Structures are given as C-alpha cells and as structure tokens.
Amino acid sequence: xxxxEQSPQNLTAQEGEFITINCSYSVGISALHWLQQHPGxxxxxxxxxxxxxKKHGRxxxxxxxxxxxxxxxITASHPRDSAVYICAVDYGGSQGNLxxxxxxKLSVKP
Amino acid sequence: DAGVIQSPRHEVTEMGQEVTLRCxxxxxxxxxxxxxxxxxxxxxxxxxxNNNVPIDDSGMPEDRFSAKMPxxxxxxxxIQPSEPRDSAVYFCASSSQAVYNEQFFGxxxxxxxx
Numbered sequence: 001x002x003x004x005e006q007s008p009q010n011l012t013a014q015e016g017e018f019i020t021i022n023c024s025y026s027v028g029i030s031a032l033h034w035l036q037q038h039p040g041x042x043x044x045x046x047x048x049x050x051x052x053x054k055k056h057g058r059x060x061x062x063x064x065x066x067x068x069x070x071x072x073x074i075t076a077s078h079p080r081d082s083a084v085y086i087c088a089v090d091y092g093g094s095q096g097n098l099x100x101x102x103x104x105k106l107s108v109k110p
Numbered sequence: 111d112a113g114v115i116q117s118p119r120h121e122v123t124e125m126g127q128e129v130t131l132r133c134x135x136x137x138x139x140x141x142x143x144x145x146x147x148x149x150x151x152x153x154x155x156x157x158x159x160n161n162n163v164p165i166d167d168s169g170m171p172e173d174r175f176s177a178k179m180p181x182x183x184x185x186x187x188x189i190q191p192s193e194p195r196d197s198a199v200y201f202c203a204s205s206s207q208a209v210y211n212e213q214f215f216g217x218x219x220x221x222x223x224x
Binding site for chain 1: 153155158166201212218220
C-alpha cells in the first residue's frame, strides 16, 4: 500500500526556533510536494522536488530518495508560519496523482 | 492570473438534495483535480482530468458522486443525493505539463449537509 507518514502531528515552537517536519513514504516516487494550509483553509504549494534540496527564503526542503524520506525546515520561525504543513507524493503514472500525508500542525508562539 | 476559481465558497444543504460544485482552472493548465478534505481522512483525491478526459476516478466514493469537464476552462463535481457524511471541504487544483506536476489549489468549497 502506498502510504505517506508525517511527523510530528502537532508542533509548538517559540518564535525564532529552527523547525523540522518529517515525511516518509513507502515506495519509489517521481516527485514529492510540500504544501502549506493556512488557518483560513487555503492551500499553497511550497516545494516540489524529486532529488536534493530546495530553498525558498526561510524554508528549506530536502529529500533522500534511498531512504524514502523528506524534511521541511523553517529557520528563524515566526508566528505567521503557523499553519498545517502537508507532504504529498506522486507515485508516477499519468500526471500527478498525489497521495497526501495527514499534515503537521505548527504553532509558533511569539 | 486569477488562480483557480471555485464556487460556491460555502454551501449548506439538506440531506437528499443535489449539490453542484464548480471549478475554473488556471488558463492554459491541462490537468484538473478534485480533492476532498475531512478531519478524519485528510486530503483525498477524488478524480482527475487530463485534457478534459477523466483519467482516474477511483477515489470517487460512490455512484452518488459524478464529475464532468466539458471544456478546458470548467469542471463540475456533483453529489446526488447528498448525505451528511459528504460534509467536507472540496478543493479543485490544476496543473500544467509545462510545470511538471506542480498543482495550484483553489480556495475550496466548504459543504455542510444537514
């Protein structure tokens, strides 16, 4: 069964802390996505990666294909980073059929 | 670009009624996805289209759900008859082959079936 596991489920941090959210999957993939869902419900694509590392401002995403594992890091966290972060994997086939993790709810306290 | 547009944003209906959710993908995108999000199950793919053709509808829960994409700029997801367990947020997303598999999400439709 193709599964996506995220950890932790919930995470509370103090402003300024370095944050890591993890995602593991079970079989080979063609791409992995990190999404951010705001408290209002909107979903934004943060990263799509199939190897290595990507950086966008204070956000960094890495993936280890051999270990079937990806991490999302937030440096110098801020209360506006509070959101649910969702990992999704594309197991290939035709055009982006994504399987989603359950999400990690991040709360950054001032 | 306006992004993916969904309507209505909120829908409250009574059990047994027909519900139609609408989606306009980003212009030029040739793939369209319908997702459902609930507290219990998280985000789940219901169906997706490529060039207006349904490719995978294995996520559609049962025959009460149907989806159409009559042209490249419009899709509908219909539930008939609706049931309380259909209450969820329904997201539409689109992507372009030019940007391999990056999906852009609409704001979602929050459906409540009483």
